[in-house]
Amino acid sequence: xxxxxxxxxxxxxxxxxxxxxxxxxxINPNGVMDSIAAQTANILVGNIIHDAxxxxxxxxxxxxxxxxxxxxxxxxxxxxxxxxxxIPINMPVIVQKNSVLRFSKIKEGxxxxxxxxxxFNISQWLHSYSTNTKANAGGHxxxxxxxxxxxxxxxxxxxxxxxxxxxxxxxxxKADIKDLYLQNHTIRMIKGNEYDRLNESSKKILASSxxxxxxxxxxxxxxxxxxxxxxxxxxxxxxxxxxxGTIQLLPDGQMIILMADHQTTGGYPxxxxxxxxxxxxLAQYPFNTAIHFTFIEQHEAEDLFFKQYQYLQQLQNACTFxxxxxxxxxxxx
Amino acid sequence: xxxxAIGDNALTISFSxxxxxxxxxxxxxxxxxxxxxxxxxxxxxxxxxxxLSVVYDLIEIKKQHHxxxxxxxxxxxxxxxxxxxxLENNYRNITIPVCYDTSFALDIIELAEQKNISVDELIHLxxxxxxxxxxxxxxxxxxxxxxxxxxxxxxxxxxxxxxIAAGSVGIAGEQTGIYPxxxxxxxxxxxxxxxxxxxxxxxxxxxxxxxxxxxxxxxxLEEFNQQLL
Numbered sequence: 001x002x003x004x005x006x007x008x009x010x011x012x013x014x015x016x017x018x019x020x021x022x023x024x025x026x027i028n029p030n031g032v033m034d035s036i037a038a039q040t041a042n043i044l045v046g047n048i049i050h051d052a053x054x055x056x057x058x059x060x061x062x063x064x065x066x067x068x069x070x071x072x073x074x075x076x077x078x079x080x081x082x083x084x085x086x087i088p089i090n091m092p093v094i095v096q097k098n099s100v101l102r103f104s105k106i107k108e109g110x111x112x113x114x115x116x117x118x119x120f121n122i123s124q125w126l127h128s129y130s131t132n133t134k135a136n137a138g139g140h141x142x143x144x145x146x147x148x149x150x151x152x153x154x155x156x157x158x159x160x161x162x163x164x165x166x167x168x169x170x171x172x173x174k175a176d177i178k179d180l181y182l183q184n185h186t187i188r189m190i191k192g193n194e195y196d197r198l199n200e201s202s203k204k205i206l207a208s209s210x211x212x213x214x215x216x217x218x219x220x221x222x223x224x225x226x227x228x229x230x231x232x233x234x235x236x237x238x239x240x241x242x243x244x245g246t247i248q249l250l251p252d253g254q255m256i257i258l259m260a261d262h263q264t265t266g267g268y269p270x271x272x273x274x275x276x277x278x279x280x281x282l283a284q285y286p287f288n289t290a291i292h293f294t295f296i297e298q299h300e301a302e303d304l305f306f307k308q309y310q311y312l313q314q315l316q317n318a319c320t321f322x323x324x325x326x327x328x329x330x331x332x333x
Numbered sequence: 334x335x336x337x338a339i340g341d342n343a344l345t346i347s348f349s350x351x352x353x354x355x356x357x358x359x360x361x362x363x364x365x366x367x368x369x370x371x372x373x374x375x376x377x378x379x380x381x382x383x384x385l386s387v388v389y390d391l392i393e394i395k396k397q398h399h400x401x402x403x404x405x406x407x408x409x410x411x412x413x414x415x416x417x418x419x420l421e422n423n424y425r426n427i428t429i430p431v432c433y434d435t436s437f438a439l440d441i442i443e444l445a446e447q448k449n450i451s452v453d454e455l456i457h458l459x460x461x462x463x464x465x466x467x468x469x470x471x472x473x474x475x476x477x478x479x480x481x482x483x484x485x486x487x488x489x490x491x492x493x494x495x496x497i498a499a500g501s502v503g504i505a506g507e508q509t510g511i512y513p514x515x516x517x518x519x520x521x522x523x524x525x526x527x528x529x530x531x532x533x534x535x536x537x538x539x540x541x542x543x544x545x546x547x548x549x550x551x552x553x554l555e556e557f558n559q560q561l562l
Contacts, residue, residue, distance in 0.1 A: 020376035020377050020388065021376065021377060022377075023377040023379045023388070024364070024377070024378060024379050024380060024469060024542075024543065025469050025473065025474060025538065025539040025542065026469040026470050026471060026472055026473045026474050026475050026513075026539065027473045027474075027538070027539075028473075029377075125533065126538075132473070132533075134472065134473060134514060134516075135473045135514065135531065135533050135538070136533060137533035137538075142533070190338060190340070190341060192339070193337050193339070193345070238350070238351075238352060238381065238382050238383055238384075239381055239382065239468070239470060239471075239477070240345060240347075240381040240382075240383075240384045240386060241339065241343070241345065241379035241381060241384075241386030241388075241470075242339070243339050243340040243342070243343045243388065244340070245340050246339065246340060263470065263471055263472070264379060264469075264470050264471075265379070265381060265468065265470030265471060270339065273338070273339060273340040273341065275340075275341050276340070276341050276342055276391065298338055298341060298402050299400060299402075301341035302341055302391055302395065302400065302401050302402065305341060305342075305391050305392070306391070306392065306395045309392050309395075
């Protein structure tokens with residue numbers, strides 16, 4: 001059975017942790033923008049953490065569940081509703097057959113992630129479920145989700161004894177991931193190879209001024225608006241590989257932060273790299289958010305990301321235990 | 334040689350600051366070595382003209398109680414020490430048919446006029462050379478090839494086109510390349526190939542890879558239409 005898109009969102013797609021191993025062929029990794037939220041949604045429904053999820057932007061798709069399912073939404077809070085009941089983010093929800101999931105209003109964040117227990121019955125392209133809209137491959141038909149698309153689901157469980165004729169049941173445990181996101185809009189970065197090309201006043205501006213996320217930002221990159229940064233050395237670079245989080249300085253003196261759909265190579269000066277730990281926070285900032293930058297060392301960035309990983313591991317252990325226990329009590333595998 | 338971080342989960346080994354065939358061979362030799370070695374945590378190895386970048390899984394390496402950046406850097410430095418001489422690569426020789434009909438070759442007349450040569454001379458100068466694929470980047474399967482005859486070298490167009498058809502062959506500076514997919518772009522378009530340069534359905538989706546030696550064969554519009562079938 002399946003879930004059907006009955007209303008089209010602006011840019012909703014199937015993503016996982018990304019497609020790696022093919023960048024030497026120019027195939028960019030794609031994958032979720034906010035990996036904390038995607039992992040949390042999977043954890044709540046008992047999936048492996050890097051399973052495919054639906055990344056939603058507002059206005060988001062509406063889904064008709066043509067079977068009973070256990071779902072979880074994490075990341076942005078778009079005021080999700082099952083029929084007419086508001087359901088919370090970061091909690092597992094059992095959904096009745098023929099219920100409709102819709103998103104009515106942005107409360108917080110920029111991207112929501114929908115995970116469904118046991119995942120989607122779709123095939124991988126080059127070992128990943130992520131949608132590559134450039135190559136028209138991966139995910140569902142290599143594109144954003146359209147109205148009337150039907151996504152086949154793997155789950156065949158019957159949750160009738162739990163639902164007891166309700167449209168949905170909200171399970172009573174919550175993933176607390178608030179502390180994994182930045183509270184002060186200060187993005188941490190490590191210095192890039194061309195950082196020292198900045199003149200002294202630009203270095204000061206970078207470390208002290210605020211920069212605004214422009215409306216020309218998308219899954220490829222976040223364009224920043226702020227005081228112009230100026231290079232002492234404008235010698236052209238030969239194109240080389242770039243990564244998610246790379247902060248390039250464009251010829252007009254403004255920065256772009258490369259995000260999940262970044263090209264594999266680039267030739268603009270790299271003044272810094274947003275640390276992996278903070279990419280999720282960045283992914284949730286809406287347009288026109290003002291942010292600051294601060295520098296940390298490479299080994300600090302490594303330690304922070306490992307700490308985030310350990311927190312998510314603990315969360316997974318706790319949630320998997322709760323869900324398994326709950327389902328077993330009711331005789332569901 | 335210089336190794337530097339390009340994020341907390343990737344680094345670049347820079348060989349030099351120039352575009353040079355010998356340097357590029359060293360890059361691809363290390364690419365082959367690293368591909369064979371299967372170092373723990375390595376997720377992507379990306380060659381460019383003069384550098385090689387490695388993307389790694391920070392968690393996998395940290396679990397082994399290593400400092401990820403230091404660990405990958407040391408592994409690579411050791412490898413370079415163990416194999417000081419570039420490996421003999423088996424380069425593929427590839428021929429690509431290209432039609433220079435003006436219906437495809439949007440910039441060929443202007444380019445010929447600008448260079449003060451005839452269109453036929455331009456095609457002759459372009460096709461008499463063999464081009465090396467230095468790297469793949471920008472788009473899935475987009476091969477950066479060089480170098481074109483200096484009489485054909487031309488900067489990118491001032492205003493890029495919004496949509497360039499898949500298969501379009503272009504020149505930018507001393508480089509030449511083929512758009513594998515329809516895309517915006519600023520290269521000077523001089524022809525089009527009927528070959529699918531990127532096919533997601535294939536196990537090897539990109540037609541070209543770094544290190545290939547490419548020869549262009551001129552074809553007529555009729556031949557182009559036949560080959561496309």
